[in-house]
Amino acid sequence: MRDEEFIRLDGVEKVFDVRRRTGFLRREKHQVRAVDSISFTVARGEMVGYIGPNGAGKSTTIKMLTGILTPSGGRLRVAGIDPSRERTRLAQRIGVVFGQRTTLWWDLPLIDSYRLMHRMYRIPDARYRANLDRCVELLDMSELLEVPVRQLSLGQRMRGDIAAALLHDPDVLYLDEPTIGLDVVSKAKVREFLRELNAERGTTVLLTTHDLTDIEQLCRRVMVIDHGRLMYDGVLSGLHEVGESERTLVVDLEREVPPIDIGPSARVVRVEGPRQWLAFPASESAAPLVARVAADYPLVDLSVREPDIEAVIANMYATGGDLLQPQAGNS
Numbered sequence: 001m002r003d004e005e006f007i008r009l010d011g012v013e014k015v016f017d018v019r020r021r022t023g024f025l026r027r028e029k030h031q032v033r034a035v036d037s038i039s040f041t042v043a044r045g046e047m048v049g050y051i052g053p054n055g056a057g058k059s060t061t062i063k064m065l066t067g068i069l070t071p072s073g074g075r076l077r078v079a080g081i082d083p084s085r086e087r088t089r090l091a092q093r094i095g096v097v098f099g100q101r102t103t104l105w106w107d108l109p110l111i112d113s114y115r116l117m118h119r120m121y122r123i124p125d126a127r128y129r130a131n132l133d134r135c136v137e138l139l140d141m142s143e144l145l146e147v148p149v150r151q152l153s154l155g156q157r158m159r160g161d162i163a164a165a166l167l168h169d170p171d172v173l174y175l176d177e178p179t180i181g182l183d184v185v186s187k188a189k190v191r192e193f194l195r196e197l198n199a200e201r202g203t204t205v206l207l208t209t210h211d212l213t214d215i216e217q218l219c220r221r222v223m224v225i226d227h228g229r230l231m232y233d234g235v236l237s238g239l240h241e242v243g244e245s246e247r248t249l250v251v252d253l254e255r256e257v258p259p260i261d262i263g264p265s266a267r268v269v270r271v272e273g274p275r276q277w278l279a280f281p282a283s284e285s286a287a288p289l290v291a292r293v294a295a296d297y298p299l300v301d302l303s304v305r306e307p308d309i310e311a312v313i314a315n316m317y318a319t320g321g322d323l324l325q326p327q328a329g330n331s
């Protein structure tokens with residue numbers, strides 16, 4: 001197994017058989033293709049965002065990567081291991097954090113959950129101590145260890161869960177919504193910790209989130225999945241180009257004038273006194289637009305605003321992704 005292909009999926013599929021009620025006693029069998037022929041590789045030490053709308057197939061992919069679910073087709077390897085065949089061996093190499101569920105014992109003080117994991121995973125004592133001390137320090141948890149999990153706030157519990165996933169020094173960490181419901185300070189703490197973990201330990205991280213700031217701050221590469229298919233795999237900024245989004249030229253004029261009219265290449269989307277906002281395709285240069293406005297209108301100042309990434313992604317989902325192809329190189 002090469003480091004560039006630490007995680008590797010080739011045409012992976014997952015089909016669920018479900019029975020739908022169609023009448024009082026009638027049930028119809030049908031199939032849900034949750035993951036539809038997905039291929040990608042993740043290099044050792046990469047930190048990759050895995051995003052998509054509800055029901056896109058993200059959790060199903062993560063469950064196959066942990067060995068909880070067996071693929072219906074295709075081939076999948078994590079650290080050279082087939083997850084569903086060697087789930088126990090894989091468990092020593094991976095850590096998993098599900099933001100909406102906890103792996104901690106609800107009624108026990110946090111430290112007792114860690115002691116149990118120490119035994120369950122058969123973590124050598126020195127390694128357990130070193131990892132625990134490091135998490136306690138970096139995640140600011142010294143006050144929390146004796147507190148029963150049920151009394152922890154969501155942000156505290158999340159830090160507790162992240163530490164639990166790292167006690168056995170996994171090579172790969174799957175994070176499913178690790179900042180969901182957290183306040184700004186807790187989110188910042190979790191992100192900072194993940195950045196350090198990745199930089200210092202070279203832990204490979206696959207991050208699923210609906211919070212695009214997580215991705216912006218942590219991942220250079222992002223994969224977008226929708227209807228079980230990989231719609232995009234590349235740098236986050238590249239989404240602007242494929243997302244058919246618009247940039248905005250904001251112009252300050254000497255005085256109020258009627259909405260600027262310079263033909264079909266740009267349209268006025270907002271006017272506030274002498275300031276006007278013109279939307280134009282993100283793929284086009286602003287220069288000709290600026291030249292035309294400057295020639296015909298009393299221009300004082302201007303700026304160009306990049307599309308907001310949330311709008312780009314919302315647009316991608318809305319268009320069904322037909323325009324988008326998985327980027328070569330990572331598939």
Ligand SMILES: Nc1ncnc2c1ncn2[C@@H]1O[C@H](COP(=O)(O)OP(=O)(O)OP(=O)(O)O)[C@@H](O)[C@H]1O
Nearest residue numbers: 016018032034052053054055056057058059060061
């Ligand atoms: N055990 C199951 N049985 C039947 N259908 C399932 C099962 N698990 C998932 N699905 C279906 O597979 C599709 C993908 O679901 P999945 O949970 O992977 O999506 P997701 O991207 O993680 O969504 P969310 O963001 O809402 O968590 C959905 O249509 C879902 O209803």
